[in-house]
Amino acid sequence: MEPIGRKRWAIAEGFIPSQSSFSERTLVSACILNAGDRQAHVDIALFFADREPVGPYRVTISPRRTLHLRFNDLEEPAAVPRDTDFSSVFEADVPIIVQHTRLDSRHAEVSLWSTTAYAEA
Amino acid sequence: MEPIGRKRWAIAEGFIPSQSSFSERTLVSACILNAGDRQAHVDIALFFADREPVGPYRVTISPRRTLHLRFNDLEEPAAVPRDTDFSSVFEADVPIIVQHTRLDSRHAEVSLWSTTAYAEA
Amino acid sequence: MEPIGRKRWAIAEGFIPSQSSFSERTLVSACILNAGDRQAHVDIALFFADREPVGPYRVTISPRRTLHLRFNDLEEPAAVPRDTDFSSVFEADVPIIVQHTRLDSRHAEVSLWSTTAYAEA
Amino acid sequence: MEPIGRKRWAIAEGFIPSQSSFSERTLVSACILNAGDRQAHVDIALFFADREPVGPYRVTISPRRTLHLRFNDLEEPAAVPRDTDFSSVFEADVPIIVQHTRLDSRHAEVSLWSTTAYAEA
Numbered sequence: 001m002e003p004i005g006r007k008r009w010a011i012a013e014g015f016i017p018s019q020s021s022f023s024e025r026t027l028v029s030a031c032i033l034n035a036g037d038r039q040a041h042v043d044i045a046l047f048f049a050d051r052e053p054v055g056p057y058r059v060t061i062s063p064r065r066t067l068h069l070r071f072n073d074l075e076e077p078a079a080v081p082r083d084t085d086f087s088s089v090f091e092a093d094v095p096i097i098v099q100h101t102r103l104d105s106r107h108a109e110v111s112l113w114s115t116t117a118y119a120e121a
Numbered sequence: 122m123e124p125i126g127r128k129r130w131a132i133a134e135g136f137i138p139s140q141s142s143f144s145e146r147t148l149v150s151a152c153i154l155n156a157g158d159r160q161a162h163v164d165i166a167l168f169f170a171d172r173e174p175v176g177p178y179r180v181t182i183s184p185r186r187t188l189h190l191r192f193n194d195l196e197e198p199a200a201v202p203r204d205t206d207f208s209s210v211f212e213a214d215v216p217i218i219v220q221h222t223r224l225d226s227r228h229a230e231v232s233l234w235s236t237t238a239y240a241e242a
Numbered sequence: 243m244e245p246i247g248r249k250r251w252a253i254a255e256g257f258i259p260s261q262s263s264f265s266e267r268t269l270v271s272a273c274i275l276n277a278g279d280r281q282a283h284v285d286i287a288l289f290f291a292d293r294e295p296v297g298p299y300r301v302t303i304s305p306r307r308t309l310h311l312r313f314n315d316l317e318e319p320a321a322v323p324r325d326t327d328f329s330s331v332f333e334a335d336v337p338i339i340v341q342h343t344r345l346d347s348r349h350a351e352v353s354l355w356s357t358t359a360y361a362e363a
Numbered sequence: 364m365e366p367i368g369r370k371r372w373a374i375a376e377g378f379i380p381s382q383s384s385f386s387e388r389t390l391v392s393a394c395i396l397n398a399g400d401r402q403a404h405v406d407i408a409l410f411f412a413d414r415e416p417v418g419p420y421r422v423t424i425s426p427r428r429t430l431h432l433r434f435n436d437l438e439e440p441a442a443v444p445r446d447t448d449f450s451s452v453f454e455a456d457v458p459i460i461v462q463h464t465r466l467d468s469r470h471a472e473v474s475l476w477s478t479t480a481y482a483e484a
Binding site: 008010011012013014015045047048049050052053085086087089100102113115116117118120 | 364365367368394395396398427428429430431460461462464474475476477478479482
């Protein structure tokens with residue numbers, strides 16, 4: 001398949017509630033598609049309101065595969081702080097597509113909402 | 122009408138819950154508009170986390186018509202697996218517009234959310 | 243202000259439930275911004291699954307004004323059929339911005355979801 | 364990091380319910396990311412259905428920082444009128460990314476929906 005997508009993406013919205021909140025069962029996710037025939041190496045940086053960015057978080061996606069990445073699960077170089085606004089920037093070495101989704105983990109993780117992220121022209 | 126749309130689209134998010142789950146009543150849909158004066162032939166490929174893509178699913182849309190396609194109904198070459206993350210890529214021979222929508226089949230299929238898909242520049 | 247927006251927009255998703263359905267209180271809306279200094283004349287065409295398009299619906303937006311247009315209220319040349327899938331295309335003579343929104347009329351018409359429409363490049 | 368984003372953004376949808384309504388607990392927000400190494404000065408103009416635009420509201424975002432701006436909190440040059448449709452245009456002196464989000468303030472301000480705003484090409 002001819003490559004489809006862009007190499008740079010950004011999501012301005014981000015927030016993971018703490019476990020003690022009512023909303024502990026929602027998960028914040030970035031769905032990433034690598035439709036091409038080469039492995040995708042994706043570096044993710046997280047931005048905050050009042051401290052320096054953290055990253056890169058490194059993700060690898062095999063050719064012709066999709067990854068539904070949960071921000072909740074990111075650990076290295078640091079867990080994503082809860083109850084804290086953040087943004088994210090994705091930089092890949094091949095074209096990918098990124099969609100920002102909020103999931104409800106109670107019921108087979110059905111998405112509550114979803115929006116195509118910003119792609120750098 | 123002057124043609125409007127793009128020939129290549131992608132949706133990174135996709136998930137159909139199994140019938141046994143609480144969310145069995147939600148449907149995942151791609152609304153496709155062919156506003157032009159020529160028939161649209163659309164090939165859809167589905168991408169997964171851990172297996173090769175499946176497709177093409179072939180859809181035809183008459184000139185000046187819209188199709189609200191349910192992923193739940195796709196059968197050929199294979200039904201869409203339930204409880205499984207997937208992404209989709211649409212390739213058409215004329216410009217189309219694709220919007221990704223989650224429906225609630227209980228109440229006249231009102232949409233729960235919807236987002237314009239990624240269009241290849 | 244320097245002009246911002248595009249002259250051609252499309253929304254692939256559209257559905258107005260009938261009054262007898264549970265969802266009668268939801269409204270389908272297109273929010274249209276004319277940020278420029280010239281009046282905007284917008285022609286809207288509706289597309290269906292199994293009949294020819296209907297339109298144009300003609301809307302005028304004064305300079306530096308916004309219009310939150312409800313599809314439910316469109317009357318001329320024909321009311322929008324209920325319980326029927328449709329798509330819409332917007333063609334303006336000046337740049338505008340279009341956002342697709344579903345409203346809940348019970349509570350001060352708070353939006354249930356919203357997504358930026360497709361803009362022709 | 365190489366700059367990412369655009370300098371001009373628009374959100375056609377906007378509505379803040381009054382405190383007396385059922386929906387008083389929802390907040391309307393614009394998440395703004397300044398991923399670059401220079402401070403961002405953002406001028407925001409609000410557009411209405413039946414009066415002249417109000418603005419600029421001036422916001423400053425430090426380099427490599429995100430701001431989750433609530434329209435509810437805007438005060439200068441005027442508070443945002445409640446129960447009133449509005450649109451917004453963002454003009455920055457460096458590239459930024461803007462995402463439109465509706466929050467529920469009851470539960471750690473979890474977002475109800477979110478959509479990438481319109482970016483001027």
